[in-house]
Amino acid sequence: MAEKVLMKGNEAIAEAAIRAGCRHFFGYPITPQTEVSAYMAKKMPKIGGVFLQAESEIAAANMVLGAASAGVRTMTSSSSPGISLKQEAISYIIGSDLPCVILNIQRGGPGLGGIQPSQADYFQATRSPDHGDAHMLVFAPASVQEMVTLVTDAFDLADKYRMPAMILGDGALGQMMEPVVFEDKEITPPEKPWATNGHENKRAHNIVNSLYIQPDELERIVKERFEKYEEIKKNETRVENFMTDDADVIVVAYGIAARVAKSAVRNARAAGIKAGLIRPITLWPFPAEAIKEKADKVKAFLTVELSMGQMVEDVKLAAEFKAPVEFFGRTGGMVPTTDEVFNEIVRLNGGNK
Amino acid sequence: MLTIITGHYGSGKTTLSLNLAVNSAKSGKKTAIADLDIVNPFFRTADSLPLLEELGIEAIIPYGANSNLESVYLPPEVEKLFRYDGNAYLDIGGDDDGAIVLGRYAEKIAAAGYEMICVISRYRPFTKDPKDAAEMIASIEATSRLKVTGLVNTSSLGDDTDGETVLASACYAKEVSRLSGKPLLYTAVKKDVLATLSDGEKETLGDILPIEIYTKRLF
Numbered sequence: 001m002a003e004k005v006l007m008k009g010n011e012a013i014a015e016a017a018i019r020a021g022c023r024h025f026f027g028y029p030i031t032p033q034t035e036v037s038a039y040m041a042k043k044m045p046k047i048g049g050v051f052l053q054a055e056s057e058i059a060a061a062n063m064v065l066g067a068a069s070a071g072v073r074t075m076t077s078s079s080s081p082g083i084s085l086k087q088e089a090i091s092y093i094i095g096s097d098l099p100c101v102i103l104n105i106q107r108g109g110p111g112l113g114g115i116q117p118s119q120a121d122y123f124q125a126t127r128s129p130d131h132g133d134a135h136m137l138v139f140a141p142a143s144v145q146e147m148v149t150l151v152t153d154a155f156d157l158a159d160k161y162r163m164p165a166m167i168l169g170d171g172a173l174g175q176m177m178e179p180v181v182f183e184d185k186e187i188t189p190p191e192k193p194w195a196t197n198g199h200e201n202k203r204a205h206n207i208v209n210s211l212y213i214q215p216d217e218l219e220r221i222v223k224e225r226f227e228k229y230e231e232i233k234k235n236e237t238r239v240e241n242f243m244t245d246d247a248d249v250i251v252v253a254y255g256i257a258a259r260v261a262k263s264a265v266r267n268a269r270a271a272g273i274k275a276g277l278i279r280p281i282t283l284w285p286f287p288a289e290a291i292k293e294k295a296d297k298v299k300a301f302l303t304v305e306l307s308m309g310q311m312v313e314d315v316k317l318a319a320e321f322k323a324p325v326e327f328f329g330r331t332g333g334m335v336p337t338t339d340e341v342f343n344e345i346v347r348l349n350g351g352n353k
Numbered sequence: 354m355l356t357i358i359t360g361h362y363g364s365g366k367t368t369l370s371l372n373l374a375v376n377s378a379k380s381g382k383k384t385a386i387a388d389l390d391i392v393n394p395f396f397r398t399a400d401s402l403p404l405l406e407e408l409g410i411e412a413i414i415p416y417g418a419n420s421n422l423e424s425v426y427l428p429p430e431v432e433k434l435f436r437y438d439g440n441a442y443l444d445i446g447g448d449d450d451g452a453i454v455l456g457r458y459a460e461k462i463a464a465a466g467y468e469m470i471c472v473i474s475r476y477r478p479f480t481k482d483p484k485d486a487a488e489m490i491a492s493i494e495a496t497s498r499l500k501v502t503g504l505v506n507t508s509s510l511g512d513d514t515d516g517e518t519v520l521a522s523a524c525y526a527k528e529v530s531r532l533s534g535k536p537l538l539y540t541a542v543k544k545d546v547l548a549t550l551s552d553g554e555k556e557t558l559g560d561i562l563p564i565e566i567y568t569k570r571l572f
Contacts, residue, residue, distance in 0.1 A: 006476040006510050008363055015478065031394060031423050042479070114421035115394060172571060175395045177363055179476075179513040256571065263572040333421065338572055 004181050010035035010174040012144045013103060013167065014043070016151035017075050021187045022101070023049035024074040026063035028056055028082060031115040032171035033105035036077045057082040061089030061102075068098035069208040071195025073155055077103035079171070080121050081112055090164060091130030095210025097225070099158035101151065102136070103167045105174035106306075108333035116333025117171035117256060122310035125168050126284040133222050135229055137165035137236070138283040140254040144178035150281070152185070159190050161232060168283060170306060172256040172335060232285055239287035240279040243269065247276030249348045250294055252315050253304040254280045257336065261304050264341035271342075273349045283311070291318035298323050300348040304341055305329045324348075355434065355441050355465055357455065359493050360472035361480045362447020365507035367398055369472055369541055370444035371405075372564040378408040383439025387413040387431055389454050392446035394423055401567050427454070435465040445497075448489060455497035462499060469499055470538065472507040475525035476518070483525060487532035503538040504530055505562070516549045523557050 007015070014036045017025070025044060027037040037053065044051035054060035060076045067074035078086060083104045093100060106121045108114035125138045139154055141147040147169065154165035196206045212218035240258075243265060244250055253261040258279040268275035278294070280287050291301070301323055303312040309327040316325045328344045330336045358370045370386060378384040386405065388398035398405075399418040406412075413434070415425035434441040435458065445451050455462065471493060473486050480486040490501050508522030519542050530537040539560035547555075547563050555561060 004476070004510055004513065005478055005481065006363070006474070007478060011478065108421070115423055116421065171395070176571075177511055179510040260572040335571055 002181050002183050004179050006177055007144055007180050008035055008175060008177050009144045009147050009169060010105065011039050012147050012180050013077070013151055013169075014039035015182065016148040017101065017155070018043055018047065018049070019182060019185070019187065020073065020152045020155040021189050022073045022075050022155065023047070024067040024072050025050065026052050026054055026060040026067070026074070026076050028054050028060050028078065030079045030082045032107055032117070032174050033077050033079045033103065035174070036103060057085035058089065061086035064100050064102075065089050065093050065096070065098065068093060068100045069096070069195065070197045071192035073159075073189055075101040075103065077105070079105045079107045080109050080118065083121065083124065087130050090136070091132055091134065092210050093164050094130055094134040094136060095132065096208045097162040098164070098208065099162050100164050101154045101158060101167065102164055104169065106168065106170045108331070114333045115171065117173075117306060117335060118331065118333060119170055119255060119257060119306035120308070120310065120331060121168070122283065122305070122307060125166055126286065126314075129164075129166070133226070135284050136163055137161070137232070138168050139165065140168050140281060140283050141173065142255050142258045142279060144173070144176070144180045147173070148180055148182060155189075157236060159192070161228060168255070170256050171333075236282060237285045237287050237289070238281035239290045240277075240281060241290065242277040242279065244276035244278060244294060246274050247294070248274040248299045249302060249345050250276045250278055250298050251302045251304055251341065251345065252278045252280070252291065252311070254283060254311065257304045257306055260336050260338055261341050263338040264345060267338065267342050268345045271346075273345060275345050275349070280311070286314045286318070288314070288318035291315055292320065295319040295322035299350070300324045300326055302341075302344055302348055303327050304336055306335060307331050355437065355443070355462065355467040357443045357445060357462070357467055357469040357499070358472065359445045359452055359469060359497070359501070360447070360507075361474065361477055361489055362393060362451065364472045364474040364477050364480065365509060365541065366447070366472055367396065367444055368564065368566060368568065369470070369505060369507060370398065370442050371401055371567045372541070372562070374405070374410050374440070374442050375408060377440040378410045385411040385413065385434055385437060385439065385441045387434055387441070387443050388415060388418060389427065389431070389443050390446035390451060391415070391425055391427070391454050392451045394425070396568060398444050400569050404567055431458070432461070435461040449492040449496040452493040452497040455499055459498040467499065468502045469497070470503055470505050471501045471535070472505050473526060473529050474508045475522045476508055476510050481525075483528040483532055486529045490533045490535060501533075501535050504533070504535050505538050506540040509543075514543060514546055516546055516554065519546060519550070520554055520557065
């Protein structure tokens with residue numbers, strides 16, 4: 001059996017990436033995700049991989065664009081302000097249909113903000129990862145163990161659909177320590193016949209590019225990409241339902257907010273309130289069906305986020321006005337407490353009964 | 354008595370420092386604790402200020418701890434711990450990176466006399482191999498310009514820690530002690546886990562320090 005170790009979220013992400021076959025990491029340090037780079041810097045030279053600290057986030061993201069073009073499993077990581085800097089390259093990566101993994105361990109914003117945990121980059125991740133019509137896969141782990149699973153899946157699905165996948169964490173998840181097990185799994189990244197890795201006069205040139213001279217051709221390419229997005233929505237949406245079967249009040253929360261919410265739901269159940277939790281594991285595609293299914297059965301939804309309210313818009317869209325959707329959040333690096341969420345559940349239940 | 358707590362990050366230095374300070378204060382001794390972690394801005398002694406205040410433990414906390422500042426800086430009060438008429442505990446940042454802070458005070462610390470603990474954990478990826486742990490000890494000594502005087506086995510799996518977890522670390526701790534030439538002082542064991550161990554099992558661990566986890570929880 002695989003051995004259990006105690007790891008920080010950031011360390012576990014780095015180890016999981018290496019085990020998923022990532023040998024090309026390009027980064028630039030920023031709190032609270034610097035341990036990812038530190039771990040890569042220590043490990044990569046020992047296993048014949050590349051750890052490169054670039055001169056900036058912009059450079060690091062463009063190195064990922066280059067490495068992904070060559071067909072290798074590659075990754076960059078940062079925290080909120082650094083992700084903004086990477087956005088131009090992310091757009092080129094999407095426009096060139098390249099797979100890679102991007103990690104955002106969110107911190108308080110806007111601007112330089114602060115170093116404490118946040119979930120205020122939800123819109124950026126799910127609505128506008130770049131300029132242009134585009135999406136990337138967005139995974140929201142809620143534990144150190146789940147970070148390991150989702151990093152592995154992110155690499156696999158990025159390759160499968162030829163698009164970037166983001167792991168959207170936060171400062172608390174990146175910094176906290178939990179026991180974690182790595183399964184001994186054989187990784188065989190798929191063949192990438194499109195990669196620009198040397199044709200050796202045995203095949204035609206491959207071209208990786210996001211520029212199209214004719215607008216009708218660009219429209220066709222974008223539309224094809226959106227057909228792929230529909231397929232992904234059907235096949236790759238992930239969600240956890242916790243005690244939702246008979247729930248009157250359903251909390252919707254992801255990542256660290258979901259950990260807090262789960263404790264609040266347990267406390268509410270102990271107090272005799274039928275509370276439940278819907279935890280989106282993929283944020284794009286968003287598990288709208290899971291919300292819709294419950295919309296005519298609940299008194300209310302309560303969306304809990306470390307922001308002023310972003311995912312709550314997706315919950316409202318999914319609920320189709322069949323149930324009230326309320327919001328509770330803290331922002332700027334503050335984390336909602338279990339008691340705060342519990343009190344909101346009690347309020348939406350119409351008291352403690 | 355001046356006690357310095359060093360080791361790999363995430364191995365329980367702050368937890369051990371807090372327990373030592375609390376035990377000292379509870380035994381009626383004048384006690385101080387200094388947070389000298391200049392590496393990691395999260396999960397630090399400053400999180401436990403209310404507890405320290407309640408027990409009358411003097412806490413020396415760097416400017417900027419638990420704020421949005423990434424580089425904390427050390428207050429001048431640290432100096433008084435080198436001529437302190439009670440028990441003083443210095444909680445140092447992780448690895449040799451964290452031990453750099455000691456180099457600045459090394460002469461004064463050596464003149465005052467000190468114990469320097471290095472915590473070791475067989476469940477942290479970069480120290481689970483005893484050879485790597487011994488290397489870490491040597492690197493901490495090199496940057497701090499002080500000598501590690503003893504090891505404390507803090508092997509833990511967080512909330513998953515049980516008796517088996519602790520017992521399985523006994524051989525590891527002995528091997529690190531052998532390779533580094535440093536005596537194993539004791540094994541730190543959570544009180545609830547300790548209660549599950551038989552007398553025979555406890556004996557295999559050698560000396561034991563029962564500890565409590567004071568770190569705040571988010572959920």
